[in-house]
Amino acid sequence: MICCIGVATRSTVCPLCRYPIDMQLFNDPHLKQCSSTANDDIPSHSASIITSQQWFYEARSGDGSWWRYEPRQEIELERVYLSSLDDNNRIIELLIAGHIYVIDLVHMIQYRRDIPDRRRRIRRGYLSSSIEQQTDDILIKGIAGLRL
Numbered sequence: 839m840i841c842c843i844g845v846a847t848r849s850t851v852c853p854l855c856r857y858p859i860d861m862q863l864f865n866d867p868h869l870k871q872c873s874s875t876a877n878d879d880i881p882s883h884s885a886s887i888i889t890s891q892q893w894f895y896e897a898r899s900g901d902g903s904w905w906r907y908e909p910r911q912e913i914e915l916e917r918v919y920l921s922s923l924d925d926n927n928r929i930i931e932l933l934i935a936g937h938i939y940v941i942d943l944v945h946m947i948q949y950r951r952d953i954p955d956r957r958r959r960i961r962r963g964y965l966s967s968s969i970e971q972q973t974d975d976i977l978i979k980g981i982a983g984l985r986l
Contacts, residue, residue: 891916895948896958897979904961908982919943919962935983 928943
C-alpha cells in the first residue's frame with residue numbers, strides 16, 4: 839500500500855488505468871474495478887485471458903492463502919506460458935510493486951531479482967465465478983497486495 843500512496847502523492851492518476859485516484863481510497867482501502875475503457879490498449883485477443891485464466895502467488899503469511907496477480911501481469915504471464923514450448927523461454931521478468939521479479943514458469947516460482955533466495959510458489963488456475971474470495975481449493979486474499 840505504501841507504493842500506492844507514493845504514486846498517488848506524485849501523480850493523481852492510476853499508473854495502470856490512467857483514471858484519477860480518489861485519495862479517500864487510503865482512508866477506506868478496497869479493490870475497485872477500473873473502467874472498461876481503461877483497457878483499450880489491451881489487445882482484443884487477450885480479453886479471453888482476462889476472464890478465463892488467473893495467476894496467483896503464494897502469500898507469506900503461511901496460512902495457505904494466495905494473492906492474485908493484477909490483470910495486465912496475468913495477460914503477460916499467460917502469453918509467455920502459452921507461446922513458449924522451450925523451457926528456456928518460460929522465464930519472465932515483471933515489475934511488481936517497484937521491484938523486478940523473476941517468474942519461472944517451469945518451476946512455478948517467483949522471486950525478486952535482487953533477493954533470489956526468497957521464493958514464492960505461483961500457480962495458474964480458474965476462479966469459480968468473477969472475483970470471489972475462494973476458488974475450488976485455495977483462499978484468495980486479494981489482487982496484487984490489495985485485499986478483496
